[in-house]
């Protein structure tokens with residue numbers, strides 16, 4: 001039998017996977033042939049070395065292809081042990097669960113493993129219903145929880161929902177950070193869970209008021225609704241602590257982790273929960289496999305998870321995220337002060353955002369408005385494109401807030417790489433304020449994208 005050789009051409013992808021995605025990358029001049037990726041650097045044949053300030057949406061906390069995680073994966077393959085027998089006790093899953101629960105602290109005592117953030121959210125939704133006997137869910141405007149039908153029912157943005165409805169019944173959005181609105185809804189005692197990100201990532205790097213999560217948690221307890229934290233992006237030391245919840249001194253009933261949990265090298269997610277929740281689902285021998293996932297406890301993901309935790313702890317990447325995140329935001333604030341379209345620089349640990357505002361100067365305002373009229377997302381995409389093409393930094397706008405540029409490098413990013421990014425974004429923002437080229441190119445791009 002011959003092994004499948006990876007093709008150097010992307011034609012098969014265009015023919016058989018997602019040609020629209022390739023069109024979009026080409027339009028943004030971001031299609032490139034990557035070779036080796038390491039730390040915060042992506043090497044490519046066509047664009048040289050590119051700095052990664054996206055981290056695959058917070059997957060690469062430990063940096064790309066960390067040698068210790070790769071070595072652990074090699075060792076796991078060499079072991080040739082039992083994999084996915086679906087009839088044995090996967091010991092590594094126990095080891096990983098123990099370590100995650102210890103880091104999470106509080107009353108969380110059991111873990112369920114799956115393969116993606118959305119699958120973790122789905123599990124948390126089912127477990128919430130089993131525990132409370134209630135049907136409904138509360139979530140926040142601007143949230144991103146995943147694109148499977150249940151998780152999508154916890155996201156109000158019509159862009160993601162369009163054509164896929166109807167969503168689950170009895171799912172209700174409340175404004176993020178608003179305790180009164182949450183309180184009002186909880187009073188009906190019909191909601192199984194309030195599912196919330198401790199700080200909204202795709203919503204625009206929105207850090208809640210200091211007391212919000214703690215008080216929300218208390219309100220949930222009062223009305224018998226579970227308090228479920230989606231830490232898919234914010235967990236695994238991204239914001240400096242293992243969980244972002246630990247900044248706010250709040251103990252959830254369930255936490256969903258994914259993305260960075262396996263060093264960006266294997267699909268995985270984990271739902272950490274209290275014993276009470278576990279027992280409400282798996283309450284008898286008959287129900288011991290009532291909620292499972294074929295690949296959930298696979299040994300490669302579990303081994304990668306253990307190695308990732310080793311790296312995060314040994315390299316003190318949490319304290320590093322705190323220090324480097326503060327440095328990043330203070331340098332951005334210094335360099336971007338005075339540019340009228342920069343509204344805010346905000347974040348926590350190594351998860352930051354640059355929020356843009358429409359310009360006030362008439363000259364810029366006219367260009368901005370005609371551009372926004374063509375497509376609201378395109379303004380941000382021009383920044384992303386210029387950062388990539390001119391500055392060689394990979395970034396993206398927040399998925400549910402096109403006016404906020406997400407800044408999320410791997411936690412191993414070096415201070416000189418931060419400086420390179422800061423001077424790059426300053427140059428692009430300078431151009432935006434002072435060059436007609438920026439707006440000319442932007443309008444051309446938007447028109448091509450919309451075929452108008």
Ligand SMILES: Cc1ncc(COP(=O)(O)O)c(C=O)c1O
Pocket residue numbers: 057115116117118119121144145146147197201202230231232233258259
């Ligand atoms: C906060 C949050 N929750 C859940 C998800 C869904 O994760 P996945 O894409 O692995 O299903 C995402 C994905 O970006 C996310 O950002």
